[in-house]
Amino acid sequence: MSRTLTVIAHVDDPSMGILESSAQSADWRIHVVRPFRGETLPEPGNLEALTVLGGPQSAYDTARNPYLKTEINYLADAHRRAVPTLAICLGSQLLAEALGGRAMPGESGLECGFIDVTSSVAELPLQGRYFSFHSDTALPPAHAELLAESSCYLQSWRIGGSLAVQFHPELDTAGIEALLAIEGDKLAQFSVDVGAIRNEIATALTSPSPGELLLDAWFAALPGVGTERLLDSSL
Template sequence: MTDRTLTVITHVDDPSIGVLEAAAADNSWSMTMVAPFRGDPLPGVADLDALVVLGGPQSAYEVQDHPYLSDEIAYLREAHAHEVPVLALCLGSQLLADALGGRSRPGDNGLECGFIDVTATDPESLLNGTFFSFHSDSADPPPDAEVLARSDRYLQAWRTGRSTAVQFHPELDGPGIEALLALEGAKLRQFGVDVDAIRESIPTSGPQPGRRLLDTWLDDVPVRDPAHH
């Protein structure tokens, strides 16, 4: 297998993506980070092997405050039309919904933070399990989307074509979750979140909860045919 490049759109300066980095390295992918919020240009979609769009503190529907999000939405629409494999996480999943005919919006069940139980529509799916989640926004999926998984409070995953949206955070490893809790701990406690209980739930050994999910997604990416683009 020749090295392929995983293009990753980030919405913060130093994203915690330890599980994704390990999965990419072990599956012979190189990785390039793009930060539109800093003014980085988005690469041409014809040059993409696969695209991951990360979460962030922004809200997808606040495009007036963050004009670059409009560019990302248009870019996701184009990538989907070119059948680029897209994995959109948290904020990314909401941007993907806006791009493909769904709608991002404030969530109607409050803040979902911590390790949540995700139930897939397919009993055999790797989406079944306990994963770290941190969001209060949500999205209505595009009309043609296949719903893949839910928690007791929110839609957690859907897919249309080669585009997959995941609301929780398979990319975060233990240190990444620790860093997020350290950054947001005071705010979370104001919402009544038991930050110490979440911290004690972080796996300290064995595979990270999202690893098999990311391995499988990367393994399913077809080799790009340049002539197709």
């Protein structure tokens, strides 16, 4: 019987092709909730697993986007209940706010394109070349386990069953192309070589891509499926 992954989205039509594929392979269905549209989040006690996606908002801008404060409180509650959580990009910054860290503008500015992520964590396939698009970052809580980094920013950390990644393992070719199209003005402002990014997509996303390997491992490690080291429920 399929289980349900609740996905919090920050745009109307979120791109998550690799996440959808990994979920389907692992026999999980996806239920998308858009709090910014006033959609109601499920009761935290009813969650089987949770993913929080990226978006154009800033996690620290709760005055302009008050629903983000609701999400921050929701993430804190889900973590207390040991709900397995994967927080991506903006989601990772919201998770930091929820667990005692802080989101902020990144000192290194926009990190966009395919980046090399390095990690010494053996049981979790974080190391690889991933697509990234962000200028905000987060200072994790002091008790977080730091897992991976790029040349510019911290890229992954975890506390118990809550895993944060700054890059985008969920985006397939269509998702990357959509993001590049939507963010054209920002890319031009920062003189990003969009052609170079497009030229690398086919190689970087050759199956099994780093994103596929990571998300497949995350689903496989969910309680009741396989090893639970990744999702250690200790707080």
